[in-house]
Amino acid sequence: MKLTLKVWRQKNSDDKGKIETYNVDNISEHMSFLEMMDVLNEQLIAEGKEPVAFDHDCREGICGMCSMFINGEPHGPGKGITTCQLHMRSFNDGDTIYIEPFRSRGFPVIKDLIVDRSAFDRIQQAGGYISINTSGNTIDANATPIPKDDADKAFDAATCIGCGACVATCKNSSAMLFISAKVSQLALLPQGKVEAKERVLAMVEQMDKEGFGNCSNTGACEVECPKGISLENIARLNREFLDASITSDK
Amino acid sequence: MALTGLFLCLFLVGHLLGNLQLIAIPGVEGKRAFNEYAHFMTTNPLVKILSYLTYISVLFHAIDGVLITIHNKKSRPVKYVYKNPHNNIPWYSRSMAVLGSLILIFIVLHMSHFWWKMKHSSIPMPVHKEFIAKPQMSPYGGIQDTLVSYYYTTKGDYVPADEVKVDYSNKKPEFYVNYQKYDENYKASGTEMKIGEGYKDLHSLVCAFFGQDKMKEAGIAANSNALVAVIIYVLSMMVLGFHLMHGFSSAFQSLGINHRKYNKLIKVVGKAFAIIVPTLFAIIPIVIYLTR
Incomplete structure (x- = not known):
């Protein structure tokens, strides 16, 4: 395979950055996208140029480290995959x-x-945590009965790997899907309910401080999320937030 | 955004039901029904409260929308060189701010066309023409029906048009009955008394605005650009439809109302609302243009 790559190059956070064009040859269709990037970098090193810096770690779709906005979509074309699972x-x-x-x-x-x-x-x-006693008196998690449906929903929310694809694709660059997954995962379980109100208020406050935009319910995040986190979680976040705003002492 | 949006959806239903009287009931009865409704809407104190709530909702919805959009634009200072958004969301969901701005422009136009004129200009009192049988000798012999114009007043009485004097010297036109025999009916002193102050012929105004004056509506000049007006109104309703297509169900999501059992219902009702309500609104000027 012969490809033309238009890659964003930026020296550091102060640099303005621009798109550079590279040509790569002999790309196997069995390669993952990151392996293709490795080929490009070896080629650049051989030419005495600076290789392209990109994030990667587990390369099996569970760490949430790889990112990249490929052809207008986070993690490139294809549904439910991260960049490392994208193949040429x-x-x-x-x-x-x-x-x-x-x-x-x-x-x-x-x-x-x-x-x-x-x-x-x-x-x-x-706020994305629960305060539990770890001084040797830890209660066995299985000792707390949890309805199967709630456990499943909490687990679905917990599959969020925090890669940021939701923010990247959102036209408002809103981080609501991420926060909603983290809030839901804990709010659905009895262990998390104890601090639910303070949690949602603190996490939303931090989200706003970090400069993310507001959710306008377009649903692009749900489509692009490699883990298929549902918009249902954003509604739950809204519910939790409304409830906490009205009834919390804070 | 969600609360004001849903309130405005309710307003749309009320506004639509009122306006459908323009085309639902034919002839003089329809004109009377609509003008009575218009009089009720402009004078009832409860409606006044509702109308102020609506103004506030529109303003809040618009200002909040602008502020949110500005904040959201700032949240991505460096834009993507290549973005492929049609891949994951419909265009109208991404264009709520543009659609909303167009609707705001429409609201201003719409209010200047009817609301402003209704409040601040002299529109004639509704005249309803009807054949009444008068024992009058026809030149051809026998009894002949004659066309008589009369005012239908807020008090539910009919006053022959030529017995009413209209005083346009004030901002609000005042109507007086000159004829002595109406004294008793109106329980007022003197020979001149008000009948139905502020009772204006909005029906004729609307028909003159959208129609081609086939009916020669009561003293109101026909709109020479009626076709342009109809097209603008129909296009605006399409814009409203797309705004609602996203907005209706989005409001529920923002309020946290998302449940597997009811999601489908909300989606279906939202889409149906977004199609039916603007379509019915758009039909009104079309029908008036074609028939009036």
Whole structure:
């Protein structure tokens, strides 16, 4: 496969950055997208040029590290996959592929295709946890009865890998799907209900501080989410937030 | 946005039901029904409260929408070089701000066409023409029916048009009955008394605005650009339809009303609302243009 790559190059967060065009040859359709990027980088190193910096880690779709906005979509074409699970057979010989970093005020570019997603960490730290006794008296999780349906919904929400595709694709660059998954996962379970009100208020406050936009319910995030997190979670977040805003002491 | 949006949806239903009287009931009866409804809407104190609620909702919905849109635009300072949004969401969901702005422009136009004229200009009092049998000798012999114009007043009485004097010197036109025999009916002193102050012929105004004046409506000049007006109104209703296509179900989602059992119902009702309500609104000027 012969491809033309239009890649966003940016030296550092202060640099303005621009699109550079590269040609790669002998790309196997069995390669993953990241392997294709590896080929490009080896080629660039051989030419004495700076390789393209991009995020990656597990390369099996569970760590949420890889990002990239490929041909106008986060994680490229295809549903329910991350960039590392995207294979070159999704493209045709001679294609031009645009590769850009995730764009949001909350995700500043560090270098090339790497963005700083620590905003998500700070949102998690604001309330995405439960306070439990770990001093040797930990209660066995199975001792607390949980309805199967709730457990399933909580698990579905917990599959969010925090990759940021929802923010990247949202026309408002809103992080609501991410926060809703994190809030839902805990709000659905008895262990999480104890701190539910403070949690949702704190996490939403942090989300606003990080500079993400507002949700206008377009549903693009749900379509692009590699883990298929449902909009149902955003409604639950709205419910939790409304309830907490009205009834919480804070 | 959700609460004001849903309130405005309710307003649309009320406004539509009122306006459908323009085409639902034919002839003089329809004109009377609509003018009575218009008089009720402009004078009833409860309606006044509702109308202020509606103005506030429109303003809040618009201002909040603009602020949110500005904030959202700022949330992505560097735009994508290549974006493929039609892949995952319909265009109208992405264009709510543009559609909303167009609707706001329409509301201003619409209010200047009818609301402003109704409030601040002299529109004639409704005249209803009807054949009444008068024992009058026809030149051909026998009894002949003659066409008599009369005012139908808010008090439910009929006053022959030539017995009424209209004073346009004030901002609000005042109507007086000159004829002595009406004194008793109106329980007022003197020979001149008000009948149905503020009772205006909105029906004729609307028909003159959209129609081609086939009926020669009561003293109101026909709109020479009636076709343009009809097209603008129909296009505006299409814009409203697309705004509702996203907005209706989106409002429920924003309020956290999302349940597997009812999601389909909300979606279907939302789509049906977005199609039926604007279509019925759009039919009114079309029918008036074709028949009036």
